[in-house]
Amino acid sequence: MLQKTIILTAFLSSLICFGQKDSVPTVHTINSSPQTFTFNKGRTIGVSVGVGAAWAGSMIGLHQVWYKGMEKAPFHTFDDSREWMQMDKMGHFYTANKISNLVGDMYTWAGWQNKHAALLGFGVGFGYQFTLECLDAMGQRWGFSWSDMGANTLGAGMYLAQQLAWKEQRFILKFSYHNSPYAQYRPNTLGGTFAERLLKDYNGQTYWMSISPGAFLKNSKFPKWLCFSVGYGVEAKLHGIDDVYTVSTGNSALTFKAQRQVLFSLDIDFSKIPIKNKWLKAIVKQFNYLKLPFPTLIVTGNKWSGKWLYF
Numbered sequence: 584m585l586q587k588t589i590i591l592t593a594f595l596s597s598l599i600c601f602g603q604k605d606s607v608p609t610v611h612t613i614n615s616s617p618q619t620f621t622f623n624k625g626r627t628i629g630v631s632v633g634v635g636a637a638w639a640g641s642m643i644g645l646h647q648v649w650y651k652g653m654e655k656a657p658f659h660t661f662d663d664s665r666e667w668m669q670m671d672k673m674g675h676f677y678t679a680n681k682i683s684n685l686v687g688d689m690y691t692w693a694g695w696q697n698k699h700a701a702l703l704g705f706g707v708g709f710g711y712q713f714t715l716e717c718l719d720a721m722g723q724r725w726g727f728s729w730s731d732m733g734a735n736t737l738g739a740g741m742y743l744a745q746q747l748a749w750k751e752q753r754f755i756l757k758f759s760y761h762n763s764p765y766a767q768y769r770p771n772t773l774g775g776t777f778a779e780r781l782l783k784d785y786n787g788q789t790y791w792m793s794i795s796p797g798a799f800l801k802n803s804k805f806p807k808w809l810c811f812s813v814g815y816g817v818e819a820k821l822h823g824i825d826d827v828y829t830v831s832t833g834n835s836a837l838t839f840k841a842q843r844q845v846l847f848s849l850d851i852d853f854s855k856i857p858i859k860n861k862w863l864k865a866i867v868k869q870f871n872y873l874k875l876p877f878p879t880l881i882v883t884g885n886k887w888s889g890k891w892l893y894f
Contacts (some may be wrong), residue, residue, distance in 0.1 A: 626693035634686060638711060645718070654723040661719070661726025666823040668843055670785040672734040673815060675712065677790055679738030680756050681872060683708030687746060692865070701746035708739035753798045755810070755852060756790065757874040761894040763787040765839070768830045769821050789816040789893075791874045793850040808855040812874060814846035818883050848879040848893060 663671070687704025691697065712735035720727035738756075745752050763786035766773035774780035780787060791814040797807035820841040821828040829838045853871050858864040879893035 622694040627690070627695070630689045630693050634689070634707060638707075638714075642714060642718075645715075650718055650722065655721055656723040658717075658720045659726045661728050662730070663728050663823075664730035667785050668817045668820060668826075668841065670788065670790075670815075670817055670820070672730060673790040674788075675731050675734035676738040676741075677756050677758060679708045679712050679735040680742050681708075682711055683739040683742040684752060687742065688865075688868075697746060697750045701743050704746075705739045705743040708742065709735060712739075749798075751798075752854070753794065755793045755871055757793055757812070757850065758872065759789045759791065759814075759874040759876075759894055760787050765819060765821055768837070768839075773821070785817055785820055789814045789844075789846060789874070791815075791846075791848075791850065793852060793874070795852050795855065798852075798855075806855075808852050808857075810850040810852050812846075812848045812850040812877075814844075814848065814874070814879075816844040816846065818842050818844055842884040845882045846879050846893065847882075848874075849877040851875055 683704040685704075686707040687700045690700035690703050693700075695703070713732065716727050716731055716735075719725040719731075741754065741756075742752065745754065760781055762777070762780060763784055765786045766775075766780045766784045772783065773786070774783040791812045793810035793812040795805075795807050795810045797803055797805040797809065818841065819839040820826070821830070821839055822841075826841040827838065828841070829836050854864075854868040856864075856867060858867060876892040876894050878891050879889065881888045881890065881893070
């Protein structure tokens with residue numbers, strides 16, 4: 584799923600830097616108390632057109648690049664809930680969350696109330712992923728996956744719940760990647776180039792959740808930008824279903840046994856870095872998509888290890 588939505592995310596990220604400067608002050612009443620905020624009609628139109636164009640354009644592009652040559656089939660479902668040790672579900676969870684967050688941020692930038700911006704962000708994140716599932720449902724090799732939709736709903740819902748509760752994201756999802764040694768044994772499945780491996784090799788991908796204690800501690804000197812991070816990944820996973828996989832290498836054979844990984848590290852919440860310039864702050868916040876390399880403890884099966892810098 585990461586490979587299918589990376590174009591949309593990059594496109595929408597650029598939209599946050601554009602918009603008209605005219606604004607119209609509007610007074611709304613919430614719980615019988617007036618709340619004044621600035622609604623920007625020009626930015627709202629620009630963001631809405633941009634989101635719609637990115638949605639439609641990415642679907643057209645995906646159809647030409649991803650779906651055009653596939654064998655078609657009537658709408659059907661497909662149970663892939665046990666494949667790849669659920670790494671693909673983490674991709675759905677992450678992507679739905681980030682699309683929702685990005686769209687919500689843009690409508691907040693356009694002057695919308697937090698609640699309305701968050702609801703719209705949730706709707707776009709969920710709706711875009713639902714559209715992709717409908718395209719998958721028409722392919723003979725794939726199908727509409729209820730487990731994918733469950734992950735999509737949780738990811739978008741996690742964004743919405745935090746915005747409604749705190750008006751900010753305190754549990755931040757992030758992504759990191761490193762080249763693994765396993766793609767060389769199944770390049771058609773795990774990728775033959777760096778770009779393909781980035782999108783296909785789950786052994787090199789890690790999905791993180793970063794949390795700052797300072798976000799929950801009032802009047803605390805603990806820096807709100809400093810986070811503790813927990814990650815999830817897999818090791819030696821060469822086949823979607825089989826956890827033990829053997830490959831032939833000349834006159835010998837290598838057998839790989841897949842294992843789950845849990846990782847513990849530090850991280851930075853870029854949205855909490857004290858930057859006074861609003862434009863620079865908005866740009867720096869976009870780095871919250873990625874986990875920075877830090878010293879990391881790794882639990883693989885029942886074995887502990889560590890790296891001074893983990894990507």
